[in-house]
Amino acid sequence: xxxxxxxxxxxxxxxxxxxxxxxxxxxxSISKIAKVAGVSPATVYIYFENKEVMLQDIYSEYSExxxxxxxxxxxxEMRGRQLIEVLVxxxxxxxxxxxxxxxxxxxxxxxxxxxxxxxxxxxxxxxxNNLIAEMKNNQVIRDYSNDNLLAIxxxxxxxxxxxxHKSESERAVLLQEMIQIIQDALLI
Amino acid sequence: xxxxxxxxxxxxxxxxxxxxxxxxxxxxSISKIAKVAGVSPATVYIYFENKEVMLQDIYSEYSExxxxxxxxxxxxEMRGRQLIEVLVxxxxxxxxxxxxxxxxxxxxxxxxxxxxxxxxxxxxxxxxNNLIAEMKNNQVIRDYSNDNLLAIxxxxxxxxxxxxHKSESERAVLLQEMIQIIQDALLI
Amino acid sequence: xxxxxxxxxxxxxxxxxxxxxxxxxxxxSISKIAKVAGVSPATVYIYFENKEVMLQDIYSEYSExxxxxxxxxxxxEMRGRQLIEVLVxxxxxxxxxxxxxxxxxxxxxxxxxxxxxxxxxxxxxxxxNNLIAEMKNNQVIRDYSNDNLLAIxxxxxxxxxxxxHKSESERAVLLQEMIQIIQDALLI
Amino acid sequence: xxxxxxxxxxxxxxxxxxxxxxxxxxxxSISKIAKVAGVSPATVYIYFENKEVMLQDIYSEYSExxxxxxxxxxxxEMRGRQLIEVLVxxxxxxxxxxxxxxxxxxxxxxxxxxxxxxxxxxxxxxxxNNLIAEMKNNQVIRDYSNDNLLAIxxxxxxxxxxxxHKSESERAVLLQEMIQIIQDALLI
DNA sequence: CATGAATGAGGTTTCATTCAT
DNA sequence: AATGAATGAAACCTCATTCAT
Numbered sequence: 001x002x003x004x005x006x007x008x009x010x011x012x013x014x015x016x017x018x019x020x021x022x023x024x025x026x027x028x029s030i031s032k033i034a035k036v037a038g039v040s041p042a043t044v045y046i047y048f049e050n051k052e053v054m055l056q057d058i059y060s061e062y063s064e065x066x067x068x069x070x071x072x073x074x075x076x077e078m079r080g081r082q083l084i085e086v087l088v089x090x091x092x093x094x095x096x097x098x099x100x101x102x103x104x105x106x107x108x109x110x111x112x113x114x115x116x117x118x119x120x121x122x123x124x125x126x127x128x129n130n131l132i133a134e135m136k137n138n139q140v141i142r143d144y145s146n147d148n149l150l151a152i153x154x155x156x157x158x159x160x161x162x163x164x165h166k167s168e169s170e171r172a173v174l175l176q177e178m179i180q181i182i183q184d185a186l187l188i
Numbered sequence: 189x190x191x192x193x194x195x196x197x198x199x200x201x202x203x204x205x206x207x208x209x210x211x212x213x214x215x216x217s218i219s220k221i222a223k224v225a226g227v228s229p230a231t232v233y234i235y236f237e238n239k240e241v242m243l244q245d246i247y248s249e250y251s252e253x254x255x256x257x258x259x260x261x262x263x264x265e266m267r268g269r270q271l272i273e274v275l276v277x278x279x280x281x282x283x284x285x286x287x288x289x290x291x292x293x294x295x296x297x298x299x300x301x302x303x304x305x306x307x308x309x310x311x312x313x314x315x316x317n318n319l320i321a322e323m324k325n326n327q328v329i330r331d332y333s334n335d336n337l338l339a340i341x342x343x344x345x346x347x348x349x350x351x352x353h354k355s356e357s358e359r360a361v362l363l364q365e366m367i368q369i370i371q372d373a374l375l376i
Numbered sequence: 377x378x379x380x381x382x383x384x385x386x387x388x389x390x391x392x393x394x395x396x397x398x399x400x401x402x403x404x405s406i407s408k409i410a411k412v413a414g415v416s417p418a419t420v421y422i423y424f425e426n427k428e429v430m431l432q433d434i435y436s437e438y439s440e441x442x443x444x445x446x447x448x449x450x451x452x453e454m455r456g457r458q459l460i461e462v463l464v465x466x467x468x469x470x471x472x473x474x475x476x477x478x479x480x481x482x483x484x485x486x487x488x489x490x491x492x493x494x495x496x497x498x499x500x501x502x503x504x505n506n507l508i509a510e511m512k513n514n515q516v517i518r519d520y521s522n523d524n525l526l527a528i529x530x531x532x533x534x535x536x537x538x539x540x541h542k543s544e545s546e547r548a549v550l551l552q553e554m555i556q557i558i559q560d561a562l563l564i
Numbered sequence: 565x566x567x568x569x570x571x572x573x574x575x576x577x578x579x580x581x582x583x584x585x586x587x588x589x590x591x592x593s594i595s596k597i598a599k600v601a602g603v604s605p606a607t608v609y610i611y612f613e614n615k616e617v618m619l620q621d622i623y624s625e626y627s628e629x630x631x632x633x634x635x636x637x638x639x640x641e642m643r644g645r646q647l648i649e650v651l652v653x654x655x656x657x658x659x660x661x662x663x664x665x666x667x668x669x670x671x672x673x674x675x676x677x678x679x680x681x682x683x684x685x686x687x688x689x690x691x692x693n694n695l696i697a698e699m700k701n702n703q704v705i706r707d708y709s710n711d712n713l714l715a716i717x718x719x720x721x722x723x724x725x726x727x728x729h730k731s732e733s734e735r736a737v738l739l740q741e742m743i744q745i746i747q748d749a750l751l752i
Numbered sequence: 753c754a755t756g757a758a759t760g761a762g763g764t765t766t767c768a769t770t771c772a773t
Numbered sequence: 774a775a776t777g778a779a780t781g782a783a784a785c786c787t788c789a790t791t792c793a794t
Contacts, residue, residue: 005774024301026214030768040776042770051768106298112291113212147354148366151347152340159339166335178336185373190757190793218785228759233786379773380778400677402590406764416780418766427764479676486670489588523730524742527723528716535715542711554712561749569753594789604755606791615789 009047011037013058021100025055025107025114056117059108062101067124069094074131080140080187083131088157088179095161102161141186152182197235199225201246209288213243213295213302244306247296250289255312257282262319268328268375271319276345276367283349290349329374340370385423387413389434397476401431401483401490432493435484438477443500445470450507456516456563459507464533464555471537478537517562528558573611575601577622585664589619589671589678623672623679626665631688633658638695644704644751647695649743652721656739659725705750716746 015036019028030051034041048054073090074083095102109115132149135141141149160174203224207216218239222229236242261278262271283290297303320337323329329337348362391412395404406427410417424430449466450459471478485491508525511517517525536550579600583592594615598605612618637654638647659666673679696713699705705713724738 008775021300024213024299027301029766031766041768042777043775045769046774103298103300107295110291110294110298111212112209113215144365144369145362147347147351147362148344148369151344151366152369155343155347156336156339159335159343163335174333174335177332178339181332181336181340181373185369190755192757196757217783219783229785230759230761230787231757234757239785384779397676400675401588403677405762407762417764418780418782419778421765422778479674482674483671486667486674487588488585488667489591520741520745521738523723523727523738524720524745527720527742528745531719531723532712532715535711535719539711550709550711553708554715557708557712557716557749561745572754593787595787605789606755606757607753609790610753 008039012044016058017100017104021103063105064124066094067128071127080135081183084183085179087153091154092157092161092175139188142188196227200232200235204246205288205292209291251293252312254282255316259315268323269371272371273367275341279342280345280349280363327376330376384415388420388423392434393476393480397479439481440500442470443504447503456511457559460559461555463529467530468533468537468551515564518564572603576608576611580622581664581668585667627669628688630658631692635691644699645747648747651717652743655718656721656725703752706752
């Protein structure tokens with residue numbers, strides 16, 4: 001019984017993610033979601049209070065996922081050089097492997113009317129922050145502010161990951177160079 | 189016959205930009221646009237074929253504007269260090285001074301269903317590319333690929349500019365540090 | 377869940393028929409139909425995919441009805457003279473008794489942009505065709521082509537039935553004479 | 565100057581006729597008409613008071629045209645047999661040669677909301693009526709009522725003319741047989 | 753006379769949501 | 774819990790017509 005429920009909720013969430021990529025937030029309606037998820041429109045309202053809450057719930061869930069993904073690929077034994085490489089590469093890989101989720105999260109967070117009324121993003125980012133802070137303490141990376149360190153590590157790689165004008169191998173070359181740039185900039 | 193009214197077209201565009209920031213792409217309807225612009229909904233269709241074309245037209249126009257803005261603040265006499273500072277600062281200033289336009293462009297370009305069927309962005313970005321290429325030729329900045337140079341110069345600063353958790357002065361400190369990081373990373 | 381309401385579908389169809397007579401195909405809007413049928417405009421779209429399909433569905437249904445009507449008034453024991461009389465009179469009566477339906481069907485079938493994309497009319501007309509063929513086999517009526525026999529039996533009577541310049545009794549006289557003419561022309 | 569006007573009026577009328585065939589009465593808007601006619605929507609209102617009057621004007625003009633066409637092909641020296649043949653054939657030819665006009669007139673006259681408020685059809689039909697009356701006086705055709713004679717002569721041939729399931733040559737055979745049937749039915 | 757701009761009204765259709773089963 | 778039916782509101786867009794030049 002519980003199992004059934006979880007599957008329905010999951011299929012609704014997946015339908016949303018899929019449709020938002022294909023059709024954007026506008027163009028993604030409850031009835032389309034229901035059709036793709038294989039349920040009735042009324043069923044959506046059993047799992048989510050309304051459309052806005054539904055989108056926020058899904059955003060909350062998936063916007064944390066990336067941090068778990070990153071933390072799972074990092075461990076205590078890695079030194080600075082390797083750690084930067086793994087963080088940048090993992091972020092790149094996550095985007096490429098989860099295009100739909102990444103697109104949903106990006107669309108949601110660039111839309112003030114959606115993201116504005118939504119308070120999340122605290123747990124996951126904190127863990128990453130702690131990781132960075134520890135590296136600074138250990139004098140592995142330079143003593144820049146955490147915000148800037150995160151910005152340097154995670155923002156430029158987005159530009160590579162979403163560039164569909166380039167081939168996979170071209171992007172790989174860019175990624176390697178980018179890792180080098182970031183390592184040189186941040187490591188002591 | 190009456191002449192097509194430039195003021196009307198302008199006020200429609202401004203209404204779109206304004207509403208997209210406040211309400212997002214979903215939630216910005218033709219009738220709301222018409223109301224804000226002070227015209228009839230039917231009038232919108234005199235200036236734009238349909239809603240999609242309207243958004244694409246506006247995107248085409250404003251996505252170029254940022255490049256003009258940057259190029260206007262740069263000149264031949266600037267050496268590498270100053271040039272990086274001006275580019276990063278100008279981009280930051282543009283975002284802060286044109287929040288509505290920046291939000292529109294970001295929302296549009298992160299939405300595949302909108303940006304996908306829209307081929308633009310060639311003139312402006314080329315001029316910036318030439319600027320960067322020249323700097324490499326003059327052995328002012330390191331010989332990294334253009335894509336990565338642009339990514340390093342323009343992406344991390346976004347993170348600072350859109351961070352509304354910080355005060356204006358806190359952001360200024362971050363920006364100054366970020367400029368330093370980028371200069372150190374790119375200048376020979 | 378609620379069951380689809382046959383009453384509702386019927387009242388929508390009747391509203392269409394009624395409005396098309398009063399206002400023509402132009403001038404018959406979904407919202408008018410909904411108002412006359414006592415439902416919401418959105419409800420119409422539960423029963424019909426869109427306006428065009430709705431009109432075609434209704435046409436398909438009613439364009440067959442006339443043939444059933446005719447066949448119900450005919451039987452095996454009737455000989456040629458009587459059969460022609462019954463066919464002509466019944467067609468006349470059908471038109472007079474079902475002015476709205478007849479008007480709908482006529483308007484629909486004279487409008488190429490509607491009728492063009494609509495393939496129907498096969499079952500009913502076939503039964504009439506068989507009836508005519510049998511009469512020819514039995515050497516009751518002359519050996520003209522089926523198309524022409526149908527044209528002679530059913531087309532001139534339309535002219536009488538739609539002639540509102542004449543009184544009911546005048547039309548009755550015309551009808552009687554017309555039956556005579558057709559009998560003389562077709563019977564051996 | 566006058567010449568110019570007449571041409572514009574003519575091109576508007578032709579645009580209406582053309583569009584009504586292609587798109588039906590619904591689907592034929594003033595702006596489409598203007599586009600096809602190569603004029604401004606406002607210009608249409610110089611030549612016609614409004615849309616309804618325009619359609620009625622065009623109907624009045626073209627619904628008479630058929631009678632002129634028929635009368636031009638008939639002369640005093642023709643005897644009954646030939647006269648019936650010429651009338652039936654000419655009507656058939658008119659329909660095939662002027663499909664657009666015929667379709668317009670049929671659609672208009674089968675639509676009560678259009679035809680109802682339109683009083684015309686007097687001159688042309690009278691001449692045909694006189695022709696028929698004369699034939700009865702000369703004891704060439706039987707003494708049936710004029711209404712029925714017209715119905716027999718002109719209605720069945722419509723069925724042949726609009727039958728696009730048949731080839732041109734098949735229709736020719738049907739037409740010849742139909743003429744024979746009508747001659748036998750009406751001639752003394 | 754002729755026009756493209758302009759518009760209020762209304763077109764078809766879809767929306768997010770609720771109802772009744 | 775789950776559903777398809779039902780709907781008022783609103784979406785996009787076009788209409789017939791008038792205005793200003």
